[in-house]
Amino acid sequence: MSYLSATNMTGGYGKADILHDCTLTVDKGQIAVIVGPNGAGKSTAMKAVFGMLGLRAGQVTLDGTDISALSPQDRVKKGMGFVPQVNNVFPTMTVEENLEMGAFIRNDNYRVTMEQVFDLFPILKDKRRQNAGELSGGQRQQVAVGRALMTQPKLLMLDEPTAGVSPIVMDELFDRIIEVARTGISILMVEQNARQALEIADKGYVLVQGANKYTDTGQALLADPDVRRTFLGG
Amino acid sequence: MSNTRQAAETSRLRAPLFFAIMTALIVLEGVTSGWNSALGILNMGLISAIMALGVNMQWGYAGLFNAGAMGFVALGGLAPVLISMPPTQxxxxxxxxxxxxxxxxxxxxxxxxxxxxxxxxxxxxxxxxxxxxxxxxxxxxxxxxxxxxxxxxxNPSAAGNLGGLGLPTLISWPVGAILAAGAAWLVGKTALGLRSDYLAIATLGIAEILVAVLKNEQWLDRGVLNVNGIPRPWPVPYEINLQNSQAFVAQMQAWGIDPTLGSTITVKLAFLVLFVVVILVLLWLTEMSLRSPWGRMMRAIRDNEISAAAMGKNITRRHLQIFVLGSAVIGLAGAMMISLDGQMTPSSYNPLRYTFLILVMVIVGGSGSNWGAILGGVLIWYVWVKAGDWGPDIMGLLASPFPDGPFKAHMIASAAHMRMLVMGVILLGVLRFSPRGLLPEK
Amino acid sequence: MDIINALVAVTNYVIIPATAYGAQLALGALGVTLIYSILRFSNFAHGDTMAFGTGVTILITWGFQAMGISFGPLPTALLALPFGIVITSALMLGTDRVVYRYYRRVRAAPVVMVMVSVGVMFVMNALTRFLIGVDQINFDDGARFIINARQWREMTGLTEPLTLRSTQVITVVTAVIVVAALFWFLGRTRTGKSMRAFSDNEDLALLSGIDPNKVVAVTWIITGALATIAGTLYGLDKSFKAFTYFQLLLPIFASAIVGGIGNPVGAIAGGFVISFSEVGLTYAWKKVVTYLIPNWEPDGLVQLLSTDYKYAVSFTILILVLIFKPTGLFKGKIV
Missing domain, CATH: 1.10.287 (Helix Hairpins)
Structure with a gap:
């Protein structure tokens, strides 16, 4: 069984379902990417995995334990880390304080983890005393990822981490995400930049209208002519 | 199906029921404490109801929190002084x-x-x-x-101010509305369109300032020296004239009523008729406007500002409109109140009484419901008056087990403040358990 | 010499009173701004909270005085203050439990919360009146002056007197201590930082495992303390009257908004902006003018505004800020 396995998820916000029998799995240390057209339910699927959405059917297990009934906060304690797409930092707090807040639920010494985050994102170390709200878009995303890493998650979920950043910054962010995955953390990520994201993906999901349309390795999806034509613009 | 019909049935009976209760309370007051007292409460209740109608337009139709009704009441009250008092030579x-x-x-x-x-x-x-x-x-x-x-x-002992124009008092009522509307336009222009509670704070401020002006500008309204003897509106008579009228005295004696008592009640009834006419006109206007496309748009904006804005509605402009109109109604009530009292006493304007009590009336009656505002106006005014009467009795009862001494004396002395507590508890209770009020908006 | 006399007059009638008043407003505005940042509404009950806290402190002061306990040259009220804070904060927590918590759970709109705070205002108003009545109360004991007019004249030989009342110094010293403690708490402690995080981004704070109930409870405790301290200092400096405290709501809100609502530094700056404007504009400058311009005696008092219009000053500054810089002098929260 995969490290994260969210199977047959069906549900939505109101009466109408957004997700229809959607299944997402990620193995240990792997990068899984969810792509698809606008309104396909990508972010919704991610939120369902994180427990921010009531599911009518389906099950979410993490490392073999059923976490379907847990609140997002409890899922964080179980080893999930979540980086929302927007509003994902504390703008009037310093970078260091942001990371500290990330470690709020930890009672042990988090200094080592903070050093690891600084190693991963050296720029943050230089700007540790600066308010997160004053940083550039790319740096702010690094703070957001760093904050989520402070709980030492086993699974890191990123909702469009490269939205609104320049291509150069995007490449750098993807490099960092690969580095994170190499340390054994599983990654589940929603991405608009489908082509670049699939290139680094061990596993890719193409969602259409809340259902799995294609599921394969990232490379295979990139090579699939149907996927290329319909979703990657040729 | 039967359930919904039942619900519709009860809601149809709800308004008559509550108005019947209100009438019964007033009649009870008339029987137990005399008709002068009952009509006094009713008249002031109706004026409060008009204030509540105005605040309801702002809070109920548009969700605007006006924390300065007192200021518009006071400014409206200036109109009878400026219009109907004789000019100072x-x-x-x-x-x-x-x-x-x-x-x-x-x-x-x-x-x-x-x-x-x-x-x-x-x-x-x-x-x-x-x-x-x-x-x-x-x-x-x-x-x-x-x-x-x-x-x-x-002539500082009697005048010392500009005086008025010496015109009929009834004219001063719409003038009071216009004065209030003008001030509301100035405040609304600056504070609307910002965060919703900034309007509350700005109106809280303008109310304090307007009252300060009335208190200090002696040349305008004699300030804290008060203006007395403001003429009554047509056709309300004066008690003394009635008592001197042979026909009136004969008629009262024929009915077996003491002429002095009869004259005071006649005066109050005349005011009552006048106020009821004003309320009916306002009710008709407000109900018509609520049902018009304009009213529907107002409620659409209140219920979802973002989607209304997306549909191209200029929300700030609409808010300004309703804020000015509501304040005009409050100003009208302020002018009417001064005509009823016959005197202008700027130091009597207290925000708890003229701003926050009116809000309680609106919320208890039912935000967005005009009939509710009228019910709330009269009912809450009744409770406010009676809580002042009952407070000492209740406190006396509560204090009776304690030995005589400073503590007991303190308890009894503090009974006068019971009405504040009653109002707070009523407001909190309604907001919590029946947020749509006694007569919910349809 | 006349220039020095003019300076002394300005210090005596403007700078010293405005500094004390500004410190009181700043403490009040800090309470308003904290509630605004964490609970996200303008608390109309704050003036009456100050009145309640002061009322309790006065009662305890009287108790101490009856028992013969005093604080030497300092006012006995300072000894009573901690007890007043505990009782007021407990009342705040109780109010939150009985009233506000429900509206947080149903995620009520801010304007509904404001309305709820009006209900609380009525109740607090009644409690204060039950407790201590509506009359004006002076409860300042201890040494009245640090410098009085006669000492000053003997010391300096100037014609213009200068007095420094002990309550003014106590106000400023206490305010500095309280503000320093508050900033230390918000900036250095885990709980304080979690409050700032909650204020910055509630959803993210919840995701990070910050307990909202604890944050809210601590906020009410601090607000109760700030309100009691601000109210007691104001009462010591001037006098206590329940209705005056309700009226303080306007300058306090103005201070918080002028500084940038939700921003504690702004609340303090705003308090002094309002107090100096209010005192400066309502002061009769005749004396100063006479010192500065020899051989000219102005007819009037050279008073820009009568003191009855002091609320107009807060209001005008408030309106100017709302028009030209809605986020306040120091960037406040969303407009």
């Missing part, structure tokens, strides 16, 4: 010219400052605007101060 001659010049200077200075603000930039703008305002202020005071002293010197 020689006052205008003594200071009228100075006043007019002063106000023209003030208007020119403000307009010039606005114009400069729009034309210039940077440091020059700040300096020029400040210079114009400072020079304008001193010029204004240069003309105003002597004019004010001259007016206040005329």
């Amino acid at each position: 020689g006052a205008f001659k003594a200071g009228g010219f100075g006043l007019i010049v002063a106000f023209i200077i003030a208007a020119i200075a403000v307009l010039a400052a606005v114009w400069l603000y729009k034309r210039l930039h940077g440091l020059a703008r700040g300096l020029a605007v400040a210079a114009v305002l400072i020079v304008g202020f001193f010029a204004y005071r240069f003309f105003l101060d002597p004019a004010v002293s001259a007016i206040e010197a005329i």
